[in-house]
Amino acid sequence: MNAPTNQKPLADLQLEIAALGAMMTEANAVPVGIAYLRGNADIFYLPRHRLIFRAIIALQGTGDAVDILTVSNHLRQAGHLEQAGGAKYVAAFTQHVHNAAALSTHCATLIDLYAKRRTAEIATQLLKTAYDFTADAGDVLALAQASLNEVQDSRQVRRAQTLGQLFHPAIDEVVAATQTPGGITGVPTGLLALDKLTGGWQPGQLIIIAARPGMGKTSATLAVANMAEARDFPGLFCSLEMSAMELAKKAIGTATDRSTNQLQRGGGMSPAEAEDLRRQAAHLGHSRLLIDDTPGLSIGELRAKATKAKNEHGIKVIYVDYLQLMTGEKGGNREQEIGSISRALKGIAKELHLPVIALAQLSRAVETRGGDKKPQLSDLRESGSIEQDADIVIFPFRAEYYGITQDEEGNSTAGQTELIIAKHRSGALGNPVVKSNMATGKYEDMDADKPFEVPVGLSRMPHASDFEKAPF
Template sequence: MNETQSKTQASFSIPKKTSSSAERGKMPPQAIDLEEAVLGAMMIDKKGLNETIEILQEDFFYRPQHQKIFKAIATLFNESEPIDLLTVSNQLRKNGDYDSIGGNYYLVGLTQKVASSAHIEFHARVIQEKYVLRKLIEISSSIIDKAYDETTDIFELLDESESEIFKITDGSLKSEYKDSKSLVYQAIEQIKAMSEKEGLSGVPSGFRDVDKITSGFHPSDLVILAARPGMGKTAFVLSMAKNITVDYKIPVAVFSLEMSSIQLITRLIVGETGIDNEKIKKGNLTDAEWKQLYTKVKNLENAPLFIDDTPALNVFDLRAKCRRLVSQHGVKMIIIDYLQLMTTKDKSSGNREQEISTISRSLKAIAKELEVPVIALSQLSRAVETRGGSKRPLLSDLRESGAIEQDADIVSFIYRPEYYKIPTWDDEEQSPTEGQAELIIAKHRNGALENIRLRFIAEQAKFMDLSESTSFSSGPMELQSSMNNDDFELPNINPLDSFGIDDFSNDDDNEVPF
């Protein structure tokens, strides 16, 4: 080997060694002086304690002795004991940590390094930020190691990585358990919230009788809404999404695996304006109806509604999308239309029932992880059609998997006897079924079972409370009589372009009314 070759090889090897040494020589992000100041302030000032105890956790501290001291302070706080130099010292002795932290000499030194609790909350936030940086480094290192391992499943790595990072970005770096005291406090706060919200402790559906039974849809709930084609599953959840986003201003995400986003928003426009669906599809509107449309559609424009129409969405992509929607837009409910159109990444087994079971469990896991209710639509088997009598669906009719029933907190069905040419309800009054539907709550893990009557307006694909009027206070006819045509000029647009009518030309959706 000649001298030139040796120099060339040396020039390539030296940077690699230098980089590696630099990485090993870096100190993890930390703020030791602020840790000392915060712990000292917590022991001398009750105000400082109250401002930081909810921000900090044991793992947030870099030094092990600081973790032990904070653990002792947190134990005293949870037991409603006074917190000062002596009580903390005694608690450390009980925990067996007194000698390892340096005894009273170290504790006294902490209290002497701070004069008051001024700016203690700011200091606590800095300690939290340093911990987050250390966690990011830890997670990144783990990702790098696993990425170099050729046996690693790429989808599992992506899901695991995003899950860990979401915990940080969501600010949910919490302990894995909660003590009884904190849980009782949360339960009491929830009861107070229910009294202030007229009995609603979860996300309201906007249907009065439904909310009476459910008290709203609660975080971590998986709610299955099932029906045969043509019953109006999509119409029901869209009516509910409109109620939640327009009337309550609560952010909702809709994942539509069957219909395009423009079709869904057009359905919402039909329901919101009260204009006949056929007229909107054809763009054949009078001047009064155009004004009605532009007036009513503003409510939808400002609604916190997010629609994703990705077809054949798999559970891994769904989980990633939901995390972003919750963290970036504060979404409080997730709707999926519908469950049987979802997929998993592993299709090798060929067993559809196992695949649906996996999807069902994953949806429940998403609801628990993000602490939002997940509403998933589901198909029913054809056994309903062949059955005699009223043809009301049963839990056994859930299609392809019994795991759906097992995982769900609420299982409900939509039943419209009018669809089966049944003219009257099977009750004592024998009331007519025309324009009516029944929401059957067949499983309710935390409440009662009930059959709830609702009004269904087929030409608008809309559900309403049975007692609610179907007339519009400022409908097209009223506007026509009171409108001055000189004051209203139609914008120069093509109606077909406005509502994506081309999307309907090949629409094979078998649900009413499209």
């Protein structure tokens, strides 16, 4: 990109020469430079410097020595020597190496300059796109967010760490886990039977909650989202199926033990009784749970909305209802598109260091199969990559929906939901059972009346401030 005439180029050619010279002078500098710059030749401003850096990478990759002669020879064989300035230009690099030990510092400065150049290029591109009347505003915002995230990622130098370096931080996490009620170190769901197995939703995790219609996956997720918010873990709830108003009424129904249908129609209530709902569910009037009901939400839009929500509202978790209604990469079949969505959701979880809970629809194979109708991982619709990308897969299952009134031990299944943890990348599997009221959307532990026993010295459930301090 050409800089404005009144501004200097966002580059430092002397630093570029010093960095390349160090890599062509000291063998130990080669892996350092490649690692810091992550093999990205575009970090160099001059095209000839990019060619030289690519030659260094190529020689390093084949195990050949890297010096002035080998780099010049490689460029000559590739037909790029003249474009790189010629043999004399390459040889002159050794005259500018003042302190090879400062290579990491030089690289950090070059990365920052590159980030500023890319930001300027993105701004120019966005300005042009924004003034295109045929461009969709959502696409423009998604492009902006994705481009800036890419630049931000280029500035993150991820160094390999020894086990010795990781040892004490790992012990710190173990100690922190012992100091939280029940070992709940992530976002609590409010269902202790579930939290005891998962430790709460952890940052960077992709959790899939999958079921057939009628199992209550939306009701359960909304209930969990509200219970987490009540413990000061606000989230972003993206609903692609139900409207924001429908979800609000569902939350009010749960809080006041009334069905959504009753609230929708006002059935059985006088105006005064309906008005009294404000008092009964007053805590919801202060809820920080964000609800977004954008239809056909794309991954780019979700990333932009989630980043904004984290920066402006401090969200700790993201909920998506549901995955198959999102739009992903086009150009392939539906299975490939769903795969691109699940991969992107996992990427967002890692980028924002937040758990992402995505609901998914199961195939009809569950209902055509005999036996107890319990779902299996193979029932995930349209893409096996959902299972592959997920850290946790949970199947909410209501036996009574299929007319199964007793479990294997002869206990009643009425008003119960079994949360089948079919995959847990970092923990145990299990089938915790919770109470569920489909009419009101209320979920609670089977022994909800029993006080939760916390470790000595603690007297509460985890709070968002604990989450911020946890050494994840």
